[in-house]
Amino acid sequence: MIRPVLARALLLAALALPGVARATEVTTGQLDNGMQVVVIEDHRAPVVVHMVWYRSGSADEPAGESGVAHFLEHLLFKATDTMAAGELSATVAANGGSDNAFTNHDYTAYYQRVAADRLELMMRMESDRMNNLRLTQSDIDTERQVILEERNQRTENSAGALAREQMMAAQYLNHRYGVPVIGWRHEMESLTLGDALDFYDLYYSPNNAILVVAGDVEPQAVMDLARRYYGVIPAEDNLPPRERGQEPPQLAERRLIFVDARVSNPYLVRSYLAPERDHGAQQEAAALVYLAELLGGSPFTSALGVALQIDSQTAVRTSAANDGASLDDTTFELVVVPSEGVSLDEGEAALDAVLADFLATGPDAAQMERIRTQLRAGEIYALDNVQNLAERYGAALTQGLEVEDVQAWPDILQSVTADQVRAAAARVLDRRQSVTLWVAASQEEAR
């Protein structure tokens, strides 16, 4: 059984339900300056996760300044009017906590994990750097080297990551999702103090932010603190509407061959443009969750796993992935790592045969039910990690969803039918809106 996750509009009188030992309660509210607040209660341990999410990520960057959203994320750990560079992290550490931040195409988020009674201190510092950052040219020069080393580590040193970057650039004809979050190297090298400050001044504003507090806290107390620290920051009047360039109809499939001597085993990826979860319309994205599991979830029971890894020795690995959490069009991806002696061409033919068969016959009913059961259990297991719950809300609220969408999602997942999966497959598995990527160590291997 799944315990219901309760949502209550936060009013002054909306205190915790007396004496009711609910596992996880979610309370939402909004400050007068437009900042959204989400409180998730989990009283098992005296811990709190304090997160601030901004509705701006790399896909919101101006053209030619790729990487500036992530660069700014690093720079937010520098000085403010009242804190020295590094003081925030040092203070968190000196209070026995940990802190970090992350940037994605759709959001930038900052968090601290700390003993629950340190929440006020976290809010004081986090609200301070929303408005009072004081960057120097020296910060820019040094930290730009750090992000270039980060790109070296994540991307330049990994053939697979470089190949993926090329694939995403080919997948998106017009949308900024085709540009890597870390940035293109040549644009990162020329990012300036002004670029960072322009992004900061516009987007780091309460009406563009969501506060998520999860753990051993009382919603009313959190709301009071939020008003005191975040509520006094003025809203940004010039916040632009979030309209990024959307994809035109994709009418021609793209094929890439990426060759790099550091590739150990040749493999192929097929990526299709796919619909994401939208406010009030998550059904198709839910069907794609099943489609990914049915095609490439378990290597033992999924269509690709059985056909390519069990019934034949065509592949050593297969997988399917789809992330419906996205503000704009997302992707549905399939991977095949052919067995020794099997060419990429043969691997791709085997992949396409499985897809054709699936489109013709539709999902296996028993497999649908097993996936349904696992998704239901997944909700129970998810309750064990309050930070992940916090991230669900933070991500969703920056990606066009509302609290009710997050709470409806488990039930929507449970309600998916075989017909919906079949219809979603027919719509998404359209080669015209796909990229097929072959990755190999040499031209000879790319066959």
Place this chain on the structure above:
Amino acid sequence: MLRFMSLAAAALLASLVAVAARADIDIRQVTSPGGISAWLVQEPEFPFLALEIRVRGGTALDLPGKRGAINLMTGLLEEGSGEMTAQQFQTELETLAATFEFRAYDDSIAISARFLTENRDQALALLRQALVEPRFDPDAIERVRAQVVTGIRANEKNPSRLASSAFDALAFAGHPYATDQSGTLDSVAGLTRDDLIAARHAALTRDRIFVSAVGDITEAELGPLLDDLLGGLPPEGPPLPDRVEYALPGGVTIVPFETPQSVAIFGQRGLKRDDPDFFAAYVLNTILGGSSFESRLMREVREKRGLTYGVYTYLVPRDHTELMMGSVASANDRIADAIAVIRDQWALLAREGVTQEELDAAKTYLTGEYPLRFDGNGPIADIMVGMQVVGLPPDYVVNRNDYISAVTLADINRVAAQLLDPEGLHFVVVGQPAGLTESQ
């Protein structure tokens, strides 16, 4: 006294001790009718159980010429057992929505299971079958062998893996630690079904088993269940490998590899987990290169000079040796600078030690961070089984922060001078480093 602490934080300091004390979770020691012991924390809030099992020994028990056997065997535990083929087993597992993980390490085999209360008995019966009655079907062996081979090939093109493999080969020649637990392409190709059966009898035995459980279960329920689950394993395993003394002299080894960023692994001798100075060394490591942003190396190499995205150090007390290690990655034309800064910092810390402020800040961080680890059934089960493996008592959870707090400035600076060996630091660098020469 706390350099980084602001006024508001100082006001909160008084409550820190109380917070730390709340990591005092209620650990029950359970012994089954058949004599298998386990640690239990009852957590009825959510209807599932997290179960962690460790078997000491691990892939270091591979027989000569059979490198990779225990790793391959571990990968096959989920590939068919009892009357079930791999597919039948996995189908059943998915029907129950249970998850099992079987992982091989140098010194242990780790088994993690998570299953719902509503079908606990069926899930445990499946887990028992995987551990006690694995089939090692020929088609499954070939399937997993191919996966292992793919992994070995990937390691040969991965700078970080190349660095640690080269370091291990230099540091532990002649010992199982010197080679990768996956084995080589040749050794894996030669493994037979009989080798896998022998590997299971060596690596999954009752005499070296440790169990923890957290979740929706009582002591009375857990005991008999342990006998059913593990009673069918062989009673005892072969002798454990000999100790190996870390004796790699200081220097630089370069492994040429065409890639833009050099990856360096570095190490020196360490100290045992039960060494009286372990806690002083642990705090020292936190100050030098521990995982927070506050370490000296992060400040000097990253924050001040922008030479890397991350630099870390860690104590590595293994079952048969002990060392202190670190890692860093910098562009080929900057790695020499990063290494020079690390060496300087190593020498500076050995020579001058830490300040009282640094020690206090590190202690506050470590004692405050400790209770935050106990934040879910899975993490608590993992911590408890780890404690058992290294021989810690249940009340360590309560006393651990006292051990950290007891470290004095004199202790830590004595240990800094004794332990840190800038001359003995050996760097293995994978890449095309500029301005760096090999030395021994």
